[in-house]
Amino acid sequence: MSMRKDRVNIAVAKEIAEELAKVAEELGMTQYALANQILGVGLELLRQGYSLAQIKEITLFYKVMIELESVPVPGRLLDRMITDMAKENPEVVHRAWCDAGRMLAAYIKAVFGDLEKAVELSPHLARVVPARRFEIKAKGGEFSMDTVGVGYSIESVQATARAVQCLLEELGYELKEVVTAPGILRVKALKK
Template sequence: MSVRKDRINIAVARDVAEDLAKTAESMGYTQFALANQILGVGLALIKEGFSVQQIRDIATFYKVMTELETVPLPGRLLDKMVVEMFKMNKETALAVWCEAGKMIAGYIKAVFGTLENAAYFARYLANVVPARRFEIKAEGGEFTIDTIGVGYSIESVEVTASAVRCMLEDLGYEIVDIVTAPGILRVKARRR
């Protein structure tokens, strides 16, 4: 015995309806089933306090973190690992983080084209990095990053500075100024 759910018609834009039909067919769903799932998930998130834009932002952030194969770690654990690596071999620690910066530069080039196009992504990062302040600006050939509360040790700040420096250099920027102190990183650069 099947239980048929009550149905009601709702109006959507033609292009949305056509896209729903194509997507449902490609996934092996009926339009009713796919629309129900999408609306159910979306409404549940909105009831939890998320806006439609935040839902889109979370999905974008998840996509980028997955593509970069990011592994979430507690900040204090990462900091301890960095400090120990720094003690064992400072040059290797800086080089490893420099390579990470170059990897991010490659991703920015491939996905966003330019640093300016990727700068909007900073708002996603600001929500997940363990920093009290995390501001990035990239416009008119100028780049600045201003963070307070990034890392617990000077070693963490130094390796992060190495990653940012290498990322910027790989994207065609020249470093104008770098300020590091425990928990503080400020970088200014300009396009070459």
């Protein structure tokens, strides 16, 4: 004997219904099945305390991380690797982090167009990076970054500073101030 689940009709905007039909067809699903899955996942995330805006932004952040081929590494492990490598060859560390900064700059240009649009993600990035303070601003040709807790060692902070420097240079900014100390990185730059 088959048990048919009760169904309830709900109203949505015409554009949403059309997009649902299109995506359901592309996925080889019924609109009913797709709507149930979308609503089920969305409701579960809302119950976990996420807002609708956070859900959208988390998925965008996840997309960026996948496209950049980012790998999650525990902060203390990464810090130790940087410190150990910097003792052996600091130039190799700085070059690698500079390359990473340039790669991120190319991604920002391709996906966001400019740094100011990309920085709109920073409040969400701040929730995922292991930093106690992570403030980035880019507006009107001025850039500032104020972070606390971005590394345990001076070598780690200096590597991050090098990545930020190369990113900014690649995006047409000129560094005006860089402050590094264990766990602290502050950067100010102006658009050329």
